[in-house]
Amino acid sequence: MHPCPAHTHALHSTVTETPVITTTGLTKVYRAHRARGHEITALDGVDLHVREGEVYGVIGQSGAGKSSLIRCVNLLERPTAGTVTVAGQDLTALAGRGPRAGRELRKARSNIGMIFQHFNLLSSRTVQDNVELPLEILGKSGKERSRKALELLDLVGLTDKAKAYPAQLSGGQKQRVGIARALAGDPKVLLSDEATSALDPETTRSILHLLRDLNRQLGLTVLLITHEMDVVKTVCDSAALMENGRIVESGTVTELLATPGSELAAALFPVSGDASADDRTVVDVTFQGDAATQPVISQLARTYNIDISILGAAMDTVAGKQVGRMRIELPGRYEENVVPIGFLRERGLQLDLVEAAADTAAADTAAADKAAQASVPAKEGAK
Amino acid sequence: MTWSEMQPLLEQACWDTLYMVGWSTLIAVVGGLPLGVLLVLTDRGGLLQNTVLNKVIGQVVNIARSMPFIILMVALMGFTRSITGTTIGREAAIVPLAIGAIPFFARLVETAVREVDGGLVEAVQSMGGNTWTVVRKVLVPESLPSLIASTTTTIVALIGYSAMAGTVGAGGLGDIAIRYGYQRFETELMWITVGILAVVISLIQFVGDYAARGLHRRGGRSGAAPRLRLLKSRAPANAGSQASAGPGSMDGSAEAPATDIGKVA
Numbered sequence: 001m002h003p004c005p006a007h008t009h010a011l012h013s014t015v016t017e018t019p020v021i022t023t024t025g026l027t028k029v030y031r032a033h034r035a036r037g038h039e040i041t042a043l044d045g046v047d048l049h050v051r052e053g054e055v056y057g058v059i060g061q062s063g064a065g066k067s068s069l070i071r072c073v074n075l076l077e078r079p080t081a082g083t084v085t086v087a088g089q090d091l092t093a094l095a096g097r098g099p100r101a102g103r104e105l106r107k108a109r110s111n112i113g114m115i116f117q118h119f120n121l122l123s124s125r126t127v128q129d130n131v132e133l134p135l136e137i138l139g140k141s142g143k144e145r146s147r148k149a150l151e152l153l154d155l156v157g158l159t160d161k162a163k164a165y166p167a168q169l170s171g172g173q174k175q176r177v178g179i180a181r182a183l184a185g186d187p188k189v190l191l192s193d194e195a196t197s198a199l200d201p202e203t204t205r206s207i208l209h210l211l212r213d214l215n216r217q218l219g220l221t222v223l224l225i226t227h228e229m230d231v232v233k234t235v236c237d238s239a240a241l242m243e244n245g246r247i248v249e250s251g252t253v254t255e256l257l258a259t260p261g262s263e264l265a266a267a268l269f270p271v272s273g274d275a276s277a278d279d280r281t282v283v284d285v286t287f288q289g290d291a292a293t294q295p296v297i298s299q300l301a302r303t304y305n306i307d308i309s310i311l312g313a314a315m316d317t318v319a320g321k322q323v324g325r326m327r328i329e330l331p332g333r334y335e336e337n338v339v340p341i342g343f344l345r346e347r348g349l350q351l352d353l354v355e356a357a358a359d360t361a362a363a364d365t366a367a368a369d370k371a372a373q374a375s376v377p378a379k380e381g382a383k
Numbered sequence: 384m385t386w387s388e389m390q391p392l393l394e395q396a397c398w399d400t401l402y403m404v405g406w407s408t409l410i411a412v413v414g415g416l417p418l419g420v421l422l423v424l425t426d427r428g429g430l431l432q433n434t435v436l437n438k439v440i441g442q443v444v445n446i447a448r449s450m451p452f453i454i455l456m457v458a459l460m461g462f463t464r465s466i467t468g469t470t471i472g473r474e475a476a477i478v479p480l481a482i483g484a485i486p487f488f489a490r491l492v493e494t495a496v497r498e499v500d501g502g503l504v505e506a507v508q509s510m511g512g513n514t515w516t517v518v519r520k521v522l523v524p525e526s527l528p529s530l531i532a533s534t535t536t537t538i539v540a541l542i543g544y545s546a547m548a549g550t551v552g553a554g555g556l557g558d559i560a561i562r563y564g565y566q567r568f569e570t571e572l573m574w575i576t577v578g579i580l581a582v583v584i585s586l587i588q589f590v591g592d593y594a595a596r597g598l599h600r601r602g603g604r605s606g607a608a609p610r611l612r613l614l615k616s617r618a619p620a621n622a623g624s625q626a627s628a629g630p631g632s633m634d635g636s637a638e639a640p641a642t643d644i645g646k647v648a
Contacts, residue, residue: 074509076505076508076509100430100431100513100514101508101513106511106512106513107511108511109508109509109510109511110510110511112509114506114509116502116505116506118500118502120500120502120503120505120506122503122520122521122524122525123525124524124525124527124598125524133507133510133520134510134511136520137507137510137511137512137516137520138511181510185510185511191509
C-alpha cells in the first residue's frame with residue numbers, strides 16, 4: 001500500500017456487476033416502550049443493490065430512515081423484516097433470535113468497516129492504539145498490530161500523529177483516524193454514517209477524496225449516507241433518494257440524469273430562472289455522455305440564426321463524465337421553436353419544457369437570479 | 384495528657400483507620416465496579432438488557448445506601464462474627480464498612496459509566512467486539528478519570544464511616560475522639576484528631592484529583608470534562624456523587640444547588 005497519490009483521476013472506476021450489499025424488503029419498526037400501539041416505521045421495504053467497487057450514496061432529509069438503513073446493514077440495528085446480504089453472506093440469518101450478536105455475526109461485522117459522524121474514537125487511547133483496536137478484537141499479535149496500524153496511518157497521511165491523542169487532532173484528522181481504524185480488518189465494504197457532516201467544506205472535500213482514492217486503490221465498496229447533495233456529486237457512482245423510509249429513486253448518476261422528472265437529478269443539478277418575456281420558450285437541456293462534449297448550443301445558434309440566452313446552468317464532471325443541466329431561453333413561443341428543439345433532441349440531449357411560472361414570488365426573485373447568473377453565458381459560450 | 388503520652392495512641396489510631404479504610408476501599412472497588420457496570424448493562428437499551436435483574440440490583444443498592452451506617456453495623460454483627468469470629472476490632476469493622484461502601488461505589492460507577500458516549504460502544508460493536516470487549520476496552524478505560532474521582536469520594540466517605548465504627552470498639556481515630564476527647568475531656572487530643580483527619584482527607588483528595596486530571600488531560604473530550612472543572616473549585620468529590628447522593632451518603636458538604644434560572648429572567 002502506498003500513500004494516496006495526489007492525482008488519482010488516471011485510476012479507473014472499479015465498479016463490477018457483482019452485488020456486494022443487497023437488502024430485500026428491509027423493514028424497521030420502532031415501538032415506543034410505554035405507549036402500546038404507537039409505532040414508527042423507519043424503513044418500509046427497502047431494496048438496495050450496491051455493486052462491488054462502487055461508491056453508493058443514500059441521500060435524504062433527517063428522519064427519512066437513512067441512519068436506520070445503514071445501521072441495519074451491519075445489524076447494529078435489527079431489522080423487523082427483510083434480509084441483508086453483504087459479500088454473499090446473509091447477515092440476517094446469522095443474527096439469531098436474541099438481541100445479542102453471536103460469534104458468527106461478530107465475525108461478519110469485522111469484515112465491514114464503519115465510520116461515523118462524530119468519529120467515535122476512544123479518547124483514552126493514542127491514534128495508533130485506536131487503529132489497533134479492531135486488530136485486538138481479531139486477536140492479532142502485538143507486532144502485527146503495530147505494523148498494520150502504521151501502514152494504515154501512512155495510507156491516510158497521519159504517520160506523524162501515531163502517538164497523539166484524539167483530543168489533539170482536528171476534525172478532519174480524527175475522521176482520517178476513523179477511516180484507518182475502519183480499514184484495519186481489511187474490509188470489502190465501508191459504511192459511512194454521515195462521515196463528513198461534522199466537517200467544514202474544505203475538510204469534507206479532502207475526506208471525500210480520500211474515500212474516492214481508497215475506493216479506486218483497494219477496490220473498496222463504499223455505502224455512504226448523507227444529507228448533502230455535494231457529497232453525492234463529488235464521489236458517488238450511484239445514488240438513492242430516501243423519503244419516509246422508502247427509496248423513491250435510485251441508479252447511477254448518469255441513469256438518474258437520463259430519467260425525465262428525476263427529483264434526484266434536479267437536486268444534483270439545480271437550474272432556475274424564468275422567461276424574460278411572454279413570447280419566449282424556456283427549455284431545460286440535460287447533458288450526459290458524449291453530447292456534453294459538443295458545442296451544441298453555439299451550433300444551434302449558428303444553424304438557425306437565433307439568439308439563445310442561458311438562464312442557468314449546472315455542469316459538472318461526475319465519475320469522469322461531463323454531465324449537467326442547462327436552462328436556455330429561445331425567442332418565440334413553443335410552436336415556433338419546434339425545429340430548434342428537434343435539432344437538440346437529435347444531438348442526443350434530453351429536453352424538458354419549462355412552463356412559465358405564474359406566481360409573483362418567482363417573478364420577484366427572477367431579477368436577482370439573472371444578476372447572479374450574468375456571468376454564466378460568457379463561461380458557457382466557450383463550449 | 385502530654386504529647387509523649389498522646390503520640391503512641393495517635394500513631395496506633397492512624398494506622399488502624401488506614402487499615403480499615405484501605406481494605407474496605409479495596410473490597411468496595413472490587414465489588415462495586417462490576418455491580419455498577421452491571422447496572423448500566425442491564426438497564427433498558429443496555430447491552431445485556433434485563434429489566435428484572437436491573438430492578439433487583441437497583442433495589443438492593445438503594446436499600447443498602449439508605450441504611451444509616453451505625454444501624455447497618457449493628458444489623459450485620461451476626462454476619463461479621465461468622466466471617467471474622469468477632470465483632471470488635473479493626474478486622475471486624477472492615478466487614479460492615481465494605482458492605483456499606485459497595486452500593487455507594489456502585490452508584491458512582493453507574494453514573495460514571497453512563498456518561499461514556501454510546502457511539503463508542505457502537506463503534507466497537509461494528510468491529511465485531513462482544514459485550515466483554517466493550518466493557519474492557521471502552522466503558523472502563525473511557526470512564527477512568529471519573530472512576531478515580533469516584534474512588535476518592537468513596538475513600539473520604541469511608542473515613543467518615545470508620546470513625547463511627549470506632550465508637551463501637553473498632554479502634555482508629557474515631558475511637559480516640561470518643562474515648563479520650565469526649566469521655567475524658569481531653570480537648571487538646573480531640574483537636575489534634577480533627578487536624579489529622581483534615582490533613583489526611585485533603586491529601587487523599589489532592590492525590591485523587593491529580594490522578595484524575597492527569598488521565599483526563601490526554602483524554603480530552605470525555606465525559607469527565609465538566610466535572611473536573613468543578614473539582615478545581617470547591618467541594619470536589621461531591622460533584623461526582625451529586626446525582627446519586629441519597630439520604631445515606633456521608634459527605635454532607637454537597638454543592639449548593641444550581642441557581643434558579645427563573646430568578647434571572
